[in-house]
Amino acid sequence: xxxxxxxxxxxxxxxxxxxxxxxxxxxxxxxxxxxxxxxxxxxxxxxxxxxxxxxxxxxxxxxxxxxxxxxxxxxxxxxxxxxxxxxxxxxxxxxxxxxxxxxxxxxxxxxxxxxxxxxxxxxxxxxxxxxxxxxxxxxxx
Amino acid sequence: xxxxxxxxxxxxxxxxxxxxxxxxxxxxxxxxxxxxxxxxxxxxxxxxxxxxxxxxxxxxxxxxxxxxxxxxxxxxxxxxxxxxxxxxxxxxxxxxxxxxxxxxxxxxxxxxxxxxxxxxxxxxxxxxxxxxxxxxxxxxxxxxxxxxxxxxxxxxxxxxxxxxxxxxxxxxxxxxxxxxxxxxxxxxxxxxxxxxxxxxxxxxxxxxxxxxxxxxxxxxxxxxxxxxxxxxxxxxxxxxxxxxxxxxxxxxxxxxxxxxxxxxxxxxxxxxxxxxxxxxxxxxxxxxxxxxxxxxxxxxxxxxxxxxxxxxxxxxxxxxxxxxxxxxxxxxxxxxxxxxxxxxxxxxxxxxxxxxxxxxxxxxxxxxxxxxxxxxxxxxxxxxxxxxxxxxxx
Numbered sequence: 001x002x003x004x005x006x007x008x009x010x011x012x013x014x015x016x017x018x019x020x021x022x023x024x025x026x027x028x029x030x031x032x033x034x035x036x037x038x039x040x041x042x043x044x045x046x047x048x049x050x051x052x053x054x055x056x057x058x059x060x061x062x063x064x065x066x067x068x069x070x071x072x073x074x075x076x077x078x079x080x081x082x083x084x085x086x087x088x089x090x091x092x093x094x095x096x097x098x099x100x101x102x103x104x105x106x107x108x109x110x111x112x113x114x115x116x117x118x119x120x121x122x123x124x125x126x127x128x129x130x131x132x133x134x135x136x137x138x139x140x141x
Numbered sequence: 142x143x144x145x146x147x148x149x150x151x152x153x154x155x156x157x158x159x160x161x162x163x164x165x166x167x168x169x170x171x172x173x174x175x176x177x178x179x180x181x182x183x184x185x186x187x188x189x190x191x192x193x194x195x196x197x198x199x200x201x202x203x204x205x206x207x208x209x210x211x212x213x214x215x216x217x218x219x220x221x222x223x224x225x226x227x228x229x230x231x232x233x234x235x236x237x238x239x240x241x242x243x244x245x246x247x248x249x250x251x252x253x254x255x256x257x258x259x260x261x262x263x264x265x266x267x268x269x270x271x272x273x274x275x276x277x278x279x280x281x282x283x284x285x286x287x288x289x290x291x292x293x294x295x296x297x298x299x300x301x302x303x304x305x306x307x308x309x310x311x312x313x314x315x316x317x318x319x320x321x322x323x324x325x326x327x328x329x330x331x332x333x334x335x336x337x338x339x340x341x342x343x344x345x346x347x348x349x350x351x352x353x354x355x356x357x358x359x360x361x362x363x364x365x366x367x368x369x370x371x372x373x374x375x376x377x378x379x380x381x382x383x384x385x386x387x388x389x390x391x392x393x394x395x396x397x398x399x400x401x402x403x404x405x406x407x408x409x410x411x412x413x414x415x416x417x418x419x420x421x422x423x424x425x426x427x428x429x430x431x432x433x434x435x436x437x438x439x440x441x442x443x444x445x446x447x448x449x450x451x452x453x454x455x456x457x458x459x460x461x462x463x464x465x466x467x468x469x470x471x472x473x474x475x476x477x478x479x480x481x482x483x484x485x486x487x488x489x490x491x492x493x494x495x496x497x498x499x500x501x502x503x504x505x506x507x508x509x510x511x512x513x514x515x516x517x518x519x520x521x522x523x524x525x526x527x528x529x530x531x532x533x534x535x
Contacts, residue, residue: 005327009272033289033304056197056204084204084295089303100289 030100035083037102040074040117044093047072051087051096060087065122065131073118073126078105152487156185162259163501167478167494174486179479186502191465198460199225199434200299209467210503211292212255215241215248216445217467218297223378224441224454225299229434235422237301238380243417244288244296245379245443246410247314250321251280252446253361253403253410256498257328260400263495264341269331276324279317286313301427311418318411325407332400342396346481346493349394356480359473360448362497365402366394372444379443384416396496403498433460445470447498471497471504 021027030036038060045062047070052060059081065071088096107113116123125131150171156164164185170178190209194202207218219241226233233241254277261269281291288294288304296302332338348358353366363370372378373386389405391398438455448470457463474497481493520528 031286031289033286035289035295054198054200056201082204082208082293083290084293085289085303086200086204086295086298089298 030103032100034100034103035085035098037078037099037105037115038076038081038083038087039097039099040076041095042072042074042118042122043095045072045074045095046070046093048092050090050092054086054090056084056086057082063126063131065118065125071119071122073116073122073131075126076115076117077113078115079110079113154490161494161501163499165499165501167490169482169487169490171487174488176482176485176487176490179482181475181479183475183501183505186505188502188505191467194462194465196461199430199432199462202462202465203297203299204295206465206467207293207295207297210445210469210500212252212500213248213445213447213450213503214293215244215296216443216450218295219245219379220441220443220450220452221454221465222297222299223443224439224452225434226430227439227441228437228454228456229299229431231300231428231430233301233428234425235380235383236305236424237426237428239383239417239421240302240304240306240426241297242380242384243306243414244284244294244302246413246417247280247284247287248294249410249446250407251277251284252498253407254280256403256446256495257400260396260492260495260498261338263491264338266335266338269328269338272324273328276321279321283314283317286310298427300430301425303426305426306418306421314414314418318414322408322411325404325411329401329404332397332404339397341489341492342400345396345489346485346496347393347395348477348481350392352477352480353394356477357473358448358477359470360445360498361399361402361406362448362474362477364388364390365398367392370449372442372449376442378441380417383420383422384413386413396492399496433458436463447471447500448473469500469504471500472506475499475504 040060047062047064047067049062052058052062057077057080059077061075061077063073063075065073083098085098088098105113116126118126152169152171153166154169155161155166166182166185168180168182169176190205194205197205203218203221206221207214209217222233222241254273258270258273258277261267261273284294285291287306287310288296296304332342348356348362348366350367353363353368358366358368359370367390369388369390371386371388373381374388377385387409389402389409391402434456436456436458438453441452441454443450450470451466451468453464453466455463455465477497478494478499482490485493
């Protein structure tokens with residue numbers, strides 16, 4: 001910097017408040033398009049599995065409860081997710097959204113990163129092991 | 142000790158070294174402070190991405206390849222998308238192409254400002270480093286508002302882009318550019334007039350035009366030596382045919398010229414972004430892509446902030462590629478460090494290295510050493526495992 005420019009900057013900075021924030025008391029609003037935690041709603045899902053087939057990180061699995069009545073449960077691995085948003089683009093029925101608010105995703109144990117979405121009784125059945133754990137998209141695993 | 146025979150003194154730099162942010166190994170033979178020989182060794186950050194692409198489908202690879210580089214992630218994705226679209230015979234809509242150019246130019250600003258900071262830091266001019274990185278926040282914020290991420294924007298899709306521009310965003314970009322333009326004038330002024338910085342840049346690491354041609358330099362490094370080499374002009378891709386680029390060159394070929402060329406390119410980027418915003422074509426954002434691509438091969442070239450980025454893509458009729466080959470600009474430019482370092486002062490070497498804007502992890506590749514007696518080129522999983530067990534037993 002030229003000396004006078006530098007002095008100008010220094011003088012101006014003297015009266016400016018600190019650029020750092022008192023996080024978490026104070027936080028910058030996140031941009032609307034920020035890609036945070038993935039959310040899935042069962043309404044409208046046809047089990048086409050385009051979301052899980054093209055997921056680069058195998059972070060989402062669609063588990064079939066009943067194919068004929070189109071009942072599914074989604075298992076989301078937040079620790080694998082790279083937040084690219086490809087699944088959201090792929091879903092033609094708008095079942096998937098990424099929340100711009102949920103970005104503080106640290107946890108103390110691994111279980112917190114496996115999230116189940118779907119109707120509560122269905123999720124319970126999956127958790128209790130009554131439903132084949134094979135996801136609809138990836139029958140081999 | 143026999144003092145008549147001159148002692149060969151080798152200064153190793155890296156793989157871990159304060160002057161390098163990424164692992165690379167250099168050996169400089171010195172005579173006093175003078176460098177008399179230099180060699181480079183790569184492979185410390187090899188990630189096997191090219192091989193990994195062969196086990197993923199076309200869409201998954203987009204995100205894998207985007208992660209080759211954290212700074213120029215968008216151009217990697219663009220190069221891949223353009224190649225795959227060529228293979229599939231799909232033409233993305235003009236609006237998508239324009240948005241690709243827009244993000245690419247924003248990324249170029251971000252990359253050049255980052256380099257300015259790193260280079261200033263190597264020169265010991267940390268004030269400039271702090272200021273340029275502060276201003277880089279402006280463009281990072283724009284990218285975040287536009288795509289949702291500060292790095293690895295994921296703006297590309299096969300056949301188009303994900304994000305559209307809104308009038309709010311357009312205003313934000315115009316505002317940000319105004320601020321950056323004003324600052325860039327200051328930076329140009331600083332790098333061409335600050336006496337201390339000039340001592341470290343003027344006449345240091347001079348690459349003549351002939352040398353640049355012989356070494357096959359690319360990007361701003363080559364343009365600083367007067368070589369008019371820019372893929373955006375030579376083989377315009379995406380929306381660059383509609384938004385022509387003026388090539389910025391300098392003739393001096395020293396580090397100062399590289400500073401000036403990169404900073405002047407910022408002005409060109411500001412101009413291009415404004416042109417794209419003014420004449421953004423209307424229409425769709427994505428064209429339909431087939432899941433499987435018939436057997437074919439293609440080459441895709443784009444101009445990354447550091448120079449020509451080259452992709453070779455081969456399909457085999459399935460939803461996975463047969464082979465993807467990536468050649469990043471750093472690989473072309475790195476050889477010049479070894480040539481330029483010879484004859485210069487050892488203290489100038491970090492500056493010469495920073496002058497090519499190296500990105501080690503992007504260009505890193507496997508090095509095969511032929512020892513002669515046994516063939517170590519191919520190991521089975523069993524052999525590799527046995528080697529590991531034996532290694533730790535020793």
